[in-house]
Amino acid sequence: MHIDTHIDLLFDMKKSFRKFSPQSETGHVDLLRARKGDLLAGFFAIFPAENNYYIDEGVRRWLDLVSNPDNHLKKITSYFDLQTLINERKSQKIFEERxxxxxxxxxxxxxxxxxxxxxxxxxxxxLRSVGLTWNEANHFATGADGDPNRGLTSEGKNLISAINDLNMILDISHLNDKSFWDVMKYTNISILSSHSNLRKYADHKRNLTNEMVQEIAKSNGSIGINFCKRFLSTKEDHPPNRFCAMEMIREIINITGSTDHVHIGSDFDGCSIPDDVKDISTMSKFFVELKERLHLEKLDIEKIQYKNVERIIKTIFH
Structure with missing residues (x-):
């Protein structure tokens, strides 16, 4: 079983009008494929970004997804045996009742x-997990496509304080470098990088440097490796595939000295992924291969599958 910290299913369902159950002919995630891939829990992303400061549009998108009685999230959680994790009791239930x-x-x-x-x-x-930006700049911080000299704002500091007060998870994926370092200087909570890869393997501003990996580990956080092709490899002689993701996991283990700070944040339904990954149904096989390829002990592979993220989830219920 595994926890995936970034699934764009909600946005994809709304965009393509496809269904979650029993099985869809398109996309990467539906109920049957999630069960086949042994998904324990997923961070289902709501994507409100429109323009840099267009708050009203963001509110409209949010309310359209979570407040309408016929919305996709309620359809998924009410009818298809998913538990919305909002408290410790429900969190424990997914482990006890699968x-x-x-x-x-x-x-x-x-x-x-x-x-x-x-x-x-x-x-x-x-809502239990907050990413400060997508690739854009907003009132709070600056995304990867924004001004490299603009980082976390005073409003962003207030937002982080409120996130901390509400015991919510803070996600740094999509931040530009300055915003990342501003966040790390400002807060001492465990940081989630929900779906970010390594610049060493794919030189892209959305990916993390080794120093960023070390800083996230110092916070007792964890990094979700994603399967987006352009973030897996930018080398012509090394096309992106599932083994690129495995080697990034190996590298994070080497950088941090442990298996405590890495997991999967697939970005399923939100990007173009390698053919050998295909969709969420292949994840059980992926972890078997990962264990063999990296010569991992049972506890180590369990950390990567779900225990590292479970540790962060538990911080919001203390």
Whole structure:
């Protein structure tokens, strides 16, 4: 079983009008394939980004996904044996009864006003994980495509404080370098990098440097390796495949000196992935291969599969 910290299923369902159950002919994730891939829980991303500061559009997208009685998330969690993880009791239930857990995550803080009132409303609706930006700049921080000299803002510091007060998870994926380092200087909570790879293997500003990996490990956080082709490899003689992801996992283990700070954040339904990954149904096989390729002990592979993320999830229920 495994926990995946970035699945774009909600956005893909809305965009392509496909169904979650019993099985879809398109996309990377549905109920049957999730069960075949032994998914324990997923961070299901809500994507509100539109324009840099277009808060009203962000709110509209959020409410469309979570407040409408006919919304996709409620369809998924109510009808298809998924548990929305909003408290410790529900978190424990997925382990005891093997129901698939759904953690509500927002990919970028467009839609949150600078007074932060909407953050508290979204939290009441079940939001438990917050990414500060997508690739854009917003009131709070700067994404990978933004001004490299602009980082975390004073409003962003207030947002992080509120996230901490609400015991929510803070995700640094998509931040530009300056925002990343500003965040790490400002907070001492365990940091999640939900779906970020390594620049050493794919030289892209969305990926992490070795120094960033070390800093996340110092926070007792964890890094989710994703299967997006352009973030797996940029080398012409080394096309992106599942082994690129495995080698990045090996590298993070080497950088941090342990298996405590890496997991999978696939980006399924949100990007183009290698043919040899295919979809979420192959993940059980992926972890078997990973264990053999890296010569991992049982506890080590379990950490990568779910224990590292479980550790971070438990921080929001203390």
């Amino acid at each position: 129901e698939i857990g759904a953690i509500m995550h927002i990919e970028g803080s467009a839609g949150i006003d600078t007074s932060l009132n909407r953050l508290y409303v979204f939290h009441e609706c079940g």
